[in-house]
Amino acid sequence: MHRADTNRPRPPAARQATLREHNLALVARAVFEAGGPCSRADVASATGLTRATVSTLVEQLLGARIIAELPPLAPQRAGRPAVPLVPAARTVVGLGLEVNVDYLGCRVLDLAGAVVAEHVEPDDLHDCDPSVVLGRLGRLARALVAHVEEDGMTVAGATLALPGLVDVRSARLEVAPNLGWSRLDPLPLLGLDTGGDARTLAVTVANEAKLAALAQSARGPDSDDRPRADVPDTYLYVSGDVGIGSAIVVDRRIFHGRHGWAGEIGHVVVDPSGPRCRCGATGCLEQYAGKDALLRGAGLAPGDATSDLLAALEAGETAALTCLRRAGTALGSALADYVNLVDIDTVLLGGIYPPLLPYLRAPVEAELRSRVLAAPWAALHVDAAPVDHHAALTGGAREVLRGVVEHPTRWVEG
Amino acid sequence: MHRADTNRPRPPAARQATLREHNLALVARAVFEAGGPCSRADVASATGLTRATVSTLVEQLLGARIIAELPPLAPQRAGRPAVPLVPAARTVVGLGLEVNVDYLGCRVLDLAGAVVAEHVEPDDLHDCDPSVVLGRLGRLARALVAHVEEDGMTVAGATLALPGLVDVRSARLEVAPNLGWSRLDPLPLLGLDTGGDARTLAVTVANEAKLAALAQSARGPDSDDRPRADVPDTYLYVSGDVGIGSAIVVDRRIFHGRHGWAGEIGHVVVDPSGPRCRCGATGCLEQYAGKDALLRGAGLAPGDATSDLLAALEAGETAALTCLRRAGTALGSALADYVNLVDIDTVLLGGIYPPLLPYLRAPVEAELRSRVLAAPWAALHVDAAPVDHHAALTGGAREVLRGVVEHPTRWVEG
DNA sequence: CGGATAAGTTCAGCCATACGACTTAAATGA
DNA sequence: TCATTTAAGTCGTATGGCTGAACTTATCCG
Numbered sequence: 001m002h003r004a005d006t007n008r009p010r011p012p013a014a015r016q017a018t019l020r021e022h023n024l025a026l027v028a029r030a031v032f033e034a035g036g037p038c039s040r041a042d043v044a045s046a047t048g049l050t051r052a053t054v055s056t057l058v059e060q061l062l063g064a065r066i067i068a069e070l071p072p073l074a075p076q077r078a079g080r081p082a083v084p085l086v087p088a089a090r091t092v093v094g095l096g097l098e099v100n101v102d103y104l105g106c107r108v109l110d111l112a113g114a115v116v117a118e119h120v121e122p123d124d125l126h127d128c129d130p131s132v133v134l135g136r137l138g139r140l141a142r143a144l145v146a147h148v149e150e151d152g153m154t155v156a157g158a159t160l161a162l163p164g165l166v167d168v169r170s171a172r173l174e175v176a177p178n179l180g181w182s183r184l185d186p187l188p189l190l191g192l193d194t195g196g197d198a199r200t201l202a203v204t205v206a207n208e209a210k211l212a213a214l215a216q217s218a219r220g221p222d223s224d225d226r227p228r229a230d231v232p233d234t235y236l237y238v239s240g241d242v243g244i245g246s247a248i249v250v251d252r253r254i255f256h257g258r259h260g261w262a263g264e265i266g267h268v269v270v271d272p273s274g275p276r277c278r279c280g281a282t283g284c285l286e287q288y289a290g291k292d293a294l295l296r297g298a299g300l301a302p303g304d305a306t307s308d309l310l311a312a313l314e315a316g317e318t319a320a321l322t323c324l325r326r327a328g329t330a331l332g333s334a335l336a337d338y339v340n341l342v343d344i345d346t347v348l349l350g351g352i353y354p355p356l357l358p359y360l361r362a363p364v365e366a367e368l369r370s371r372v373l374a375a376p377w378a379a380l381h382v383d384a385a386p387v388d389h390h391a392a393l394t395g396g397a398r399e400v401l402r403g404v405v406e407h408p409t410r411w412v413e414g
Numbered sequence: 415m416h417r418a419d420t421n422r423p424r425p426p427a428a429r430q431a432t433l434r435e436h437n438l439a440l441v442a443r444a445v446f447e448a449g450g451p452c453s454r455a456d457v458a459s460a461t462g463l464t465r466a467t468v469s470t471l472v473e474q475l476l477g478a479r480i481i482a483e484l485p486p487l488a489p490q491r492a493g494r495p496a497v498p499l500v501p502a503a504r505t506v507v508g509l510g511l512e513v514n515v516d517y518l519g520c521r522v523l524d525l526a527g528a529v530v531a532e533h534v535e536p537d538d539l540h541d542c543d544p545s546v547v548l549g550r551l552g553r554l555a556r557a558l559v560a561h562v563e564e565d566g567m568t569v570a571g572a573t574l575a576l577p578g579l580v581d582v583r584s585a586r587l588e589v590a591p592n593l594g595w596s597r598l599d600p601l602p603l604l605g606l607d608t609g610g611d612a613r614t615l616a617v618t619v620a621n622e623a624k625l626a627a628l629a630q631s632a633r634g635p636d637s638d639d640r641p642r643a644d645v646p647d648t649y650l651y652v653s654g655d656v657g658i659g660s661a662i663v664v665d666r667r668i669f670h671g672r673h674g675w676a677g678e679i680g681h682v683v684v685d686p687s688g689p690r691c692r693c694g695a696t697g698c699l700e701q702y703a704g705k706d707a708l709l710r711g712a713g714l715a716p717g718d719a720t721s722d723l724l725a726a727l728e729a730g731e732t733a734a735l736t737c738l739r740r741a742g743t744a745l746g747s748a749l750a751d752y753v754n755l756v757d758i759d760t761v762l763l764g765g766i767y768p769p770l771l772p773y774l775r776a777p778v779e780a781e782l783r784s785r786v787l788a789a790p791w792a793a794l795h796v797d798a799a800p801v802d803h804h805a806a807l808t809g810g811a812r813e814v815l816r817g818v819v820e821h822p823t824r825w826v827e828g
Numbered sequence: 829c830g831g832a833t834a835a836g837t838t839c840a841g842c843c844a845t846a847c848g849a850c851t852t853a854a855a856t857g858a
Numbered sequence: 859t860c861a862t863t864t865a866a867g868t869c870g871t872a873t874g875g876c877t878g879a880a881c882t883t884a885t886c887c888g
Contacts, residue, residue, distance in 0.1 A: 010443060013462040014436040015845055016874045022428040023876085029424060041835055048427040053876055055836065072884095079834025080884040165788060174791045234672060248756075255669075257757025258648060261788045264754040269747050269785065272685050281785045333683050337751050340678040342662075343671025371683065371695045374579060374675045377588045429876055430843050437845085455866055467845055469867060493865025494853040 020057075021409045023049060027057045028405045031067050031085050032111075039082030058085065064411040065091035065154075066111060066404065087111040092411060093148060094400030095158035095201075096393035097141055097190070099133055100208060101125055101178045101242075105390065106141045108148050108155070109397035111404065116153065117144055120390060127180035134189035141192060145201070156404050156411070157202040159396030160186060161211045163243070168260030171205045177278070178242055204399075209245030210254045210263065211395030213237035215387045216348055217252050236344050237385060238265060238335070239351035242291045248342055252402075266290065268334040288330030291352055297323030306352045313359055321359070328360040332367025339372045339380065350385030357384050434471075435823045437463060441471045442819045445481050445499050446525075453496030472499065478825040479505035479568075480525060480818065501525040506818055506825060507562060509572035509615075510810030511555055511604070513547055514622060515539055515592045515656070519804065520555045522562050522569070523811035525818065530567065531558055534804060541594035548603035555606060559615070570818050570825070571616040573810030574600060575625045577657070582674030585619045591692070592656055618813075623659030624668045624677065625809030627651035629801045630762055631666050650758050651799060652679060652749070653765035656705045662756055666816075680704065682748040702744030705766055711737030720766045727773055735773070742774040746781025753786050753794065764799030771798050 012018075030043045038046075044054040061067045068088040075081035089112040096107045105120030119140050125133060137160075145155050164176025175182040186205055187193075193200040216231050238246040244266035248255035255262055266286040267279050274283030287293050292302050298312050298320035312320040335347055349357060364382055369375050387394060404411060426432075444457045452460075458468040475481045482502040489495035503526040510521045519534030533554050539547060551574075559569050578590025589596040600619055601607075607614040630645050652660040658680035662669035669676055680700040681693050688697030701707050709718050712726050712734035726734040749761055763771060775796065782794050801808060818825060 010440060010447075010461065011436075013440060013845090014433045016433075016876095018436075019428045019430075019433060019844095019875060022425075022432075026424060026427060033424075039835070047424065050877055051836065052838080052878080056875085075885055077834075078832065078884095078886040080836070080882090082835060165791065167791075174788070246755075255756070258759050259757055259788065259792060261792075262755060262757040264757075264787045267754055267785065267787050268751045269683060271687070272747065273687070279785075279787055333686065337682045338755055340681055341660075341676060341752055341755055342669070343673055343676040343678075345672050371681065371693075373678045373681050373693055374588070374673065377579065377581075378673060378675075427876090430845095433844060433875095453866070464846060465867065466847085466869080470844085489854060491865075492855040492863060494851095494867070496866060 017409075021407070023047075023053065024057050024060060024408045024412065025406050027054060028061055028066055028408050031061075032087050032405055037070055037073075037084030037086050039084065041082060043085070060412045061408060063413065064408060066408050066411060087113070089114060090116060090151065090153055092156050092401075092404055093153045094397035094404070095141060095145065095155050096161065096211070096396030096398075096400075097137055097158055097203075098161040098208060098211075098390070098392050098396065099125060099137055099179065100161075100163050100392075103390075104133060104137050104140075105393060106137065106144050106158075107390065107393035107397055108144060108153075109394065109401060110153070111401055113398075115394075117148055118393070119144055120393075125179060130179075130181050130184055130186065131189050134186055135191060138190035138192055141190065155201060157204070157400040158192065159211060159399050160190065160203060160205045161208040161392035161396050162186065162205060163208045163241075163245070165259075165261055166205050166207050168204070168206055168256055173205065206254075206396070206399070207245065207247075207260065207263075208392040209237070209239040210247040210256075210260075211399065212239055212350060212385075212387075212391035213247035213249050213348075214252070214254065214395035214398055215391040216350070216385050217249070231348070231386060232346050234344055235346035235348055236335075236338060236342070237348045237350060238331075238353070239385075240289060240291065240349070240353045241351045244286050244290055244351075246338075248344065250344075265334055265338060268337055270330040270333050285330055285334040289327040289334075294323060294327055294352075294356075297326065306355060310355055313356075324356065324359040325363050328363030329367055331360060332364035333371060335364065335382075336368050336371030339368065340374075343374065345378050346381045346383070348383055348385040350388050350391065354384035354388060431823075435821070437461075437467065438471050438474060438822045438826070439820050441468060442475055442480055442822050445475075446501050446819055451484055451487075451498030451500050453498065455496060457499070474826045475822060477827065478822060480822050480825060501527070503528060504530060504565065504567055506570050506815075507567045508811035508814030508818070509555060509559065509569050510575065510625070510807035510812075510814075511551055511572055511617075512575040512622060512625075512804070512806050512810065513539060513551055513593065514575075514577050514806075517804075518547060518551050518554075519807060520551065520558050520572075521804065521807035521811055522558060522567075523808065523815060524567070525815055527812075529808075531562055532807070533558055534807075539593060544593075544595050544598055544600065545603050547593075548600055549605060552604035552606055555604065568825075569615060571618070571814040572606065573625060573813050574604065574617060574619045575622040575806035575810050576600065576619060577622045577655075577659070579673075579675055580619050580621050582618070582620055582670055587619065620668075620810070620813070621659065621661075621674065621677075622806040623651070623653040624661040624670075624674075625813065626653055626764060626799075626801075626805035627661035627663050627762075628666070628668065628809035628812055629805040630764070630799050631663070645762070645800060646760050648758055649760035649762055650749075650752060650756070651762045651764060652745075652767070653799075654703060654705065654763070654767045655765045658700050658704055658765075660752075662758065664758075679748055679752060682751055684744040684747050699744055699748040703741040703748075708737060708741055708766075708770075711740065720769060724769050727770075738770065738773040739777050742777030743781055745774060746778035747785060749778065749796075750782050750785030753782065754788075757788065759792050760795045760797070762797055762799040764802050764805065768798035768802060 026047050030046045040054050044051045065088050067085050070084040072081045090110050093108050093110045103122045107118035108116040110116050165174040173184050173186050233252045234250050246263040246265040267284040270285050271283040275287045276282050277284035277287050295304050440461050444460045454468045458465045479502050481499050484498040486495045504524050507522050507524045517536045521532035522530040524530050579588040587598050587600050647666045648664050660677040660679040681698040684699050685697040689701045690696050691698035691701050706716050
C-alpha cells in the first residue's frame, strides 16, 4: 500500500518577494477585517508594520484595485485627518456558479461583499443531462462576466457548486444522486476557459453544502437574508434537504479531508435497526431527518413543500409533531457524534431546517446534552444559519475573493 | 452569545528575521525528512535555496546542535565528496511524561528519534491522588533530566500525557474517569518549573491517545516495536482500552478541535437501544468494543488481560468469537461515521486492538463497505498501529522535538 | 495666530538572499 | 604523473524589503 502523501511537498524557500507577499496580504486582511474605514496608521498599529511600509503596501493594493480610498471624513480630533481605506467596490469580483435540483444560476460578488449581478433560473433538474445543463450555465456565466467586464470589473475566478461528492483536487464529480449525474468532469462542460476571448477564467468545483457553509461567516456584508448574528470563525454547518450535507468550518476555511468528502452526516448511523436508506445501509440520519422522511412522516406527499409541513405543524397535527420530534432526536444523535469526533461547539442549521427549528431544538439539545461527552464543560450552540438564499452562490464567489485577499500579489502591477 | 474567536489574531508582520526563521526551519526539515545523510547541495536543490544560503543556515543549525556532520563517506563519484548531514543525536532532546491507569513514566528522545533514557514504573493508579502521583512523576522526570543534562544534552521541553479530557489551551484536565481525577491543573503538581535550578522547562499537557497517535507517523527511528509500514501523514488513530480514544492526524499534526477534545469515538452511537453506558447515554461504542465489554462478552472477569481473551479466541470459544464479531461490527459502524464525517482513508488501530485484529477485521471492513458513502471511490485502509509500547511517551517527546525542528531560531546562538 | 497632535512621506541603513566567480577535493584517463 | 572533469562548498557584490528617525502636511484648540 503506497500512498502519495508520504512525501508531501515542503513549502517553498522564502525570499524578499515572499516577505512582500506576506505583508501585502496582511495589510489587505487588516483593511478587510477592520469592520469599517481605517487609516494607514490604523493598519500599521494593527499589523505591527511601520507606517512607512504600510504606505508602500497600501499604494500597491490601491493600484491593484483591491482596496480604495474614501474622501476624508470631517475630522474630530487634532492632527492631520486620516484617509479612510475600505475594500474596493465593483473592481475585482468573484463568480459563484451552481447547479442544484431546483435551479441553476450564477452570482457576482465584489470585494466589499455586495452582489454586483446575478442570474438565477428556477428549474426542475432531477435526472438532467450534464452537458446540456452545464453548457447552459456556462452561457449564463459568460453573459454575466461580459456584463460586469463592460462596467470595468475584473472577474478573479469562479467556483461551481454541485450537490454531490466532488473531489476537490481533481475537480471531478463522483456522484450527484439528485441530479442523476455520476463520474464526470464538470469544468470542461461549462466552456468557460475556451470563451470568445483568449483569457482563461480559473474555475474550481466544490460541494454545494460546503460553499453554503462559507457564506455563513460573520464578516462580509450584512445586506443578506437575516440580520447577521455573530457567527464564529469555527463551526459546523448542516444543510437539510432530501439529502443532508454538512461542512466543518475551521477559521473560516473548509476542512475538506482527503478528497473533499468530509461532512457526509446524512449517512451517520442513528439506529442500525432503522429503515433502509437509499445508500444501501440502514438507519442513516437521512431516513429520519431528510426532507422526504419528514414529509412522509407527516403524511404529506414527497413533492410537497416545506411550507406545507410547517402549516401542518402549526395546525398541531400529531403525525407531523411526532415526526419532527423523532427527526430532532435523530439529528441530535448524529450531531452528538459529530461534536464528539471533531469538538466544535457551534452548529448552524440551514436548508429546510431554519423554519423547523422551533420543533427540532428541544429534542436536538436533549440529545446533545446526554450524548456529548464534553457537554458539562463547554456550552454548545445550535442556531439557524443566517444566510440561506442560494448560499452556495455567495459562498463560491466569496471563496474566489478570499483568494484575492490572501494572495494579492497576483493582482498587483497587472 | 459572544465568543472569543470572532476576532482571531492576525499573523505577525514579516521582516528579515522572519525570512531567516522560515528558511532555517526549511533546511532543518529537509535534513530530517531526507531519510538518510544528505549534503548541503542536496538540501539546496530540495529547498530551492542557493548553496551559499544553505551553507549559512546549516552553519547555524550545526551551532545549535540541531543537525550534525558525519565523517565523509568513501566517495563513489567524481567531484568533491559531500559532507553528510544528519539529525543530531544526543544533543537537544524532548521529554515525554505519562500517567495512565497501569503505569507512570517518562522517556527522553533525541532528534535522531532514539530513546536516550526512560523510566517507567508499572502501578495500579485507579482512583489515585493526583498531587501524590504527579509529584512522583515530577521527581522521576527531574532525575531523568538531571541525568541527560550531565551528559551534555539540553531538554527542549516536555509533554504530559493523561487519559482524559484535556483542554490543550488552558492545560487543564477536566476529567480522567479511570484515574478518578477531575478539574485540576496538572502542571503545577509536577513541580518541574520550580526545580532546583532556576531554569524553567516548557511543559504542555495533552490527551494520551492523541500523543500516541503522533508516535505512529512514518518518519523517525524504526527502532520501535513493529517494522514500520509506510504510515501516511494523514490518518485516524483509534486506541482501544477500557475507554476508546482516538485522534485525527492531518499532515502529522493533531486536529484538536476547539478545546482539544476531538476524537471521542468511544461514545459514538452504535445502537440507541443498546446497553447503558457509564457516560449516561445508551449504545455507545465503548459498550461494544471497550475492553470491559469484550471481556464480559467473552465470559471473562473485568480484571483479566487481553491475552486471556486472545487465548479464548484461539481456543475457538463461541462466546468470545461472537463477542468479537459484535465488537467489530460496532467498531466498523462508528468508524464509518468517522470516515463519513472527516474523509480520512487510513485507520490505525492501537491499544488492545492489534492482537485482536484478525477477529475484528472482517466485520469492521464489511461495515465500512456498506456505510461509508465514498467507499466505492476511494479505498479505505484499516491496519494495526505500528507503535504501541507506551506510544504516548514517544509521541509527547516527539511533539517537543517537532517544535524544535519547526522553530529552530530559539536554539540558534544560545 | 501659533503650539499641539496625528497622518503620511522621505531617506539612509540594515540584513537575508541571489548570482556568479572562485576554491577545494575527489575520480578519470592519457 | 598530471591535466581534465565533476561536484561541493565558500566568497563578494548586488538587490530588494523593512526599519527608524526626521520631515511634511493638515487639522484642532486656546
